[in-house]
Amino acid sequence: MNCIALLGQPNSGKSTVFNQLTGSRQHVGNWPGKTVEKKNGSYSYKDKKYTVVDLPGSYGLSGNSDEEIITEKFIKGGEADLVCVLVDASQLERSMYMLADFAAMDVPAILILNMMDVATKQGKKINDGLLAERLGIPVLPFTAADGKGFEGLKELIEKELASPHKLITAPDIKSGDEVTSASKEKFEWIGRILEGVTEASSKEYKLSKFDNVLLKPFWGKVVTVGIVLAGFLVAMLVMSPFMSIAGELPKLLGKPIENLLTGIHVHPWLVSVFSLLIPNTIYFCISMASFVFGVNLVFGFLEEIGFLARAAYQFDGVLSRLGLQGKAVAPILMGMGCTIGGASGTRVMDSWGQKMLTMMVVWAVPCASIWSIIPVVSGMFFPVWGTVLVCLGIVLYIFLLMFIVSKIFGRKLVPEETRTGMIMELPPFHKPHFKYILKEAWIKCFDMFKRALKTVTLVSLVFWAFSFSPSGNVESSLLYKVGTFIEPVTKFFGMGWRTFMAFITAAFAKEAVLGTLNAVFAGQSNVADIAFNASTGGVDTMALSQIMSQTISRSEALAFMFACTFSVPCLMALSTTLKESHSFKWTLRTAGFYIGAALILSCIVYHIALPFLG
Amino acid sequence: MMKLSEMQKGTYGTVSSLGSDQRFINRITSVGLTEGARFQVVKNDRKMPVLVYVRETLLALNRRDCEKIETAEVNEK
Numbered sequence: 001m002n003c004i005a006l007l008g009q010p011n012s013g014k015s016t017v018f019n020q021l022t023g024s025r026q027h028v029g030n031w032p033g034k035t036v037e038k039k040n041g042s043y044s045y046k047d048k049k050y051t052v053v054d055l056p057g058s059y060g061l062s063g064n065s066d067e068e069i070i071t072e073k074f075i076k077g078g079e080a081d082l083v084c085v086l087v088d089a090s091q092l093e094r095s096m097y098m099l100a101d102f103a104a105m106d107v108p109a110i111l112i113l114n115m116m117d118v119a120t121k122q123g124k125k126i127n128d129g130l131l132a133e134r135l136g137i138p139v140l141p142f143t144a145a146d147g148k149g150f151e152g153l154k155e156l157i158e159k160e161l162a163s164p165h166k167l168i169t170a171p172d173i174k175s176g177d178e179v180t181s182a183s184k185e186k187f188e189w190i191g192r193i194l195e196g197v198t199e200a201s202s203k204e205y206k207l208s209k210f211d212n213v214l215l216k217p218f219w220g221k222v223v224t225v226g227i228v229l230a231g232f233l234v235a236m237l238v239m240s241p242f243m244s245i246a247g248e249l250p251k252l253l254g255k256p257i258e259n260l261l262t263g264i265h266v267h268p269w270l271v272s273v274f275s276l277l278i279p280n281t282i283y284f285c286i287s288m289a290s291f292v293f294g295v296n297l298v299f300g301f302l303e304e305i306g307f308l309a310r311a312a313y314q315f316d317g318v319l320s321r322l323g324l325q326g327k328a329v330a331p332i333l334m335g336m337g338c339t340i341g342g343a344s345g346t347r348v349m350d351s352w353g354q355k356m357l358t359m360m361v362v363w364a365v366p367c368a369s370i371w372s373i374i375p376v377v378s379g380m381f382f383p384v385w386g387t388v389l390v391c392l393g394i395v396l397y398i399f400l401l402m403f404i405v406s407k408i409f410g411r412k413l414v415p416e417e418t419r420t421g422m423i424m425e426l427p428p429f430h431k432p433h434f435k436y437i438l439k440e441a442w443i444k445c446f447d448m449f450k451r452a453l454k455t456v457t458l459v460s461l462v463f464w465a466f467s468f469s470p471s472g473n474v475e476s477s478l479l480y481k482v483g484t485f486i487e488p489v490t491k492f493f494g495m496g497w498r499t500f501m502a503f504i505t506a507a508f509a510k511e512a513v514l515g516t517l518n519a520v521f522a523g524q525s526n527v528a529d530i531a532f533n534a535s536t537g538g539v540d541t542m543a544l545s546q547i548m549s550q551t552i553s554r555s556e557a558l559a560f561m562f563a564c565t566f567s568v569p570c571l572m573a574l575s576t577t578l579k580e581s582h583s584f585k586w587t588l589r590t591a592g593f594y595i596g597a598a599l600i601l602s603c604i605v606y607h608i609a610l611p612f613l614g
Numbered sequence: 615m616m617k618l619s620e621m622q623k624g625t626y627g628t629v630s631s632l633g634s635d636q637r638f639i640n641r642i643t644s645v646g647l648t649e650g651a652r653f654q655v656v657k658n659d660r661k662m663p664v665l666v667y668v669r670e671t672l673l674a675l676n677r678r679d680c681e682k683i684e685t686a687e688v689n690e691k
Binding site: 009217 | 632637638642650651662667669670671672674
């Protein structure tokens with residue numbers, strides 16, 4: 001077996017190389033007994049199969065974190081036939097640190113000088129021939145993101161596996177050396193290696209004009225948030241045609257399928273499954289996948305040009321008060337678009353604890369999908385200024401909830417003594433590689449879509465069984481029976497059985513909320529029929545508004561809106577949290593906390609609002 | 615002797631000491647801020663991370679961490 005390992009600091013472009021090499025032939029799991037992610041992939045070259053291991057991202061190999069210990073053990077264990085060490089050519093001296101740490105290990109290796117395009121743009125020249133001669137291993141100038149040099153890389157890997165090279169030099173470090181003197185020696189070694197390989201770098205750094213604005217303490221934050229919102233707007237424009245087409249699916253497919261199946265005397269249960277359940281499930285999945293695609297497109301772009309690093313700089317102060325650090329800003333902003341995207345965006349965090357805590361905080365951010373429902377529901381009960389107040393209240397509560405989450409779970413996930421502040425490179429602004437951004441967004445969106453089909457279908461089936469009514473009247477459905485049975489309890493939390501059922505579907509998919517409301521309030525025809533006809537197009541909001549405002553109080557509506565917004569974001573957010581955290585326990589804990597907190601919130605809002613709103 | 619967090623924008627310095635927190639020392643030296651390393655303070659605003667240029671890299675460092683780093687100012691560029 002030909003096993004290749006990729007080693008490099010975060011930001012060295014390691015995952016870009018991994019993704020471009022292996023495409024979608026990836027397997028993500030856990031390192032035994034640890035919460036550290038294990039990523040394997042494979043590719044074929046000249047009829048031979050190669051396994052690629054993406055080693056956990058770390059800054060060195062000094063055994064300071066689970067990531068570093070795993071990486072060191074893996075390399076020393078000799079499982080890899082060849083280690084590809086990646087460095088950032090545009091910041092060569094600093095990023096060679098990983099190679100300096102690696103040099104002590106007696107393993108075949110090659111050095112990849114990634115991001116050569118940025119280095120060239122900066123006018124940096126690197127004598128890779130001399131570098132290779134001094135190190136004793138092949139050195140490959142490379143630009144992973146443009147996807148062009150991979151044939152060359154595969155060829156080099158093939159050659160090196162046949163006749164491997166090892167490093168012929170290493171920093172002079174004794175086992176008793178202090179950390180400070182050891183790292184000093186490592187950089188002195190790097191200095192000796194690079195002498196004459198690159199010209200001495202400029203000693204003065206001047207911020208660009210754009211940076212001067214973007215990094216201002218107050219206005220920089222305003223501009224940062226503005227740019228992100230503009231990004232979302234673009235994403236919405238791109239994605240909305242797809243979403244509306246998907247939204248038409250249930251309407252277009254439903255009737256013909258129903259007629260066809262009824263015509264050949266299929267049991268009404270099955271007719272309902274094929275004409276209602278399946279088209280709507282596909283619609284939910286496409287809608288969620290569109291969100292994931294849009295958010296990843298925008299943030300892939302913002303990451304590539306170097307914008308997100310500036311955003312992290314801006315918000316480090318605020319986030320460290322939550323026990324997080326600046327890097328958490330990207331997933332949180334992503335969460336404003338889509339919680340699924342935000343949860344998978346937590347990969348940039350330095351440790352598992354920070355990653356998990358960031359995910360829990362991201363859940364507190366209402367996604368774009370909720371913002372499309374709240375004004376509609378609020379508008380049924382309140383005048384425009386009332387709706388503005390509702391939205392304002394929701395925004396304020398986001399901050400409070402984030403604070404509560406960090407207070408309850410912060411100490412456990414990121415203990416005080418392990419809290420490290422932000423240490424982050426600000427890369428120079430550079431041109432994005434659009435092809436790569438599109439490809440990455442597509443892979444993420446398609447992966448989510450596949451998972452969604454499985455999970456959403458299963459849960460849809462359960463919900464459908466609950467809401468199916470043989471007589472066509474809401475009162476003969478299981479949903480009604482269970483709902484009214486537990487109503488005395490839910491009433492305490494401010495929600496009657498109708499709103500409570502919609503609250504439950506909100507945790508499943510926000511796209512299903514309006515449909516459920518329509519089903520439980522209108523109640524005349526088949527519940528399943530309306531509940532799954534979930535797109536806004538299928539709901540007559542005028543008619544629904546009339547029935548709803550006659551059936552429930554304004555306090556209940558307010559309580560429902562808050563509960564709905566701050567409960568479990570959606571089934572796929574839950575599934576993604578499990579996938580990213582690799583911890584069943586913490587995923588359950590997160591879901592349990594949010595459901596509980598939403599009910600308490602609903603209870604408080606209802607009882608406070610009752611004397612004023614009635 | 616001066617803490618990194620107290621240095622003015624546009625000044626140059628070298629690292630004298632990194633404190634005693636081993637985790638922090640490991641992490642900060644791995645990005646090139648070692649004892650004796652020369653750097654430029656690119657930006658240092660109140661309540662914001664400090665921007666430092668060291669070994670061809672612009673680094674953003676958490677403000678509280680910068681209080682652990684003792685520096686000596688260097689006059690010439």
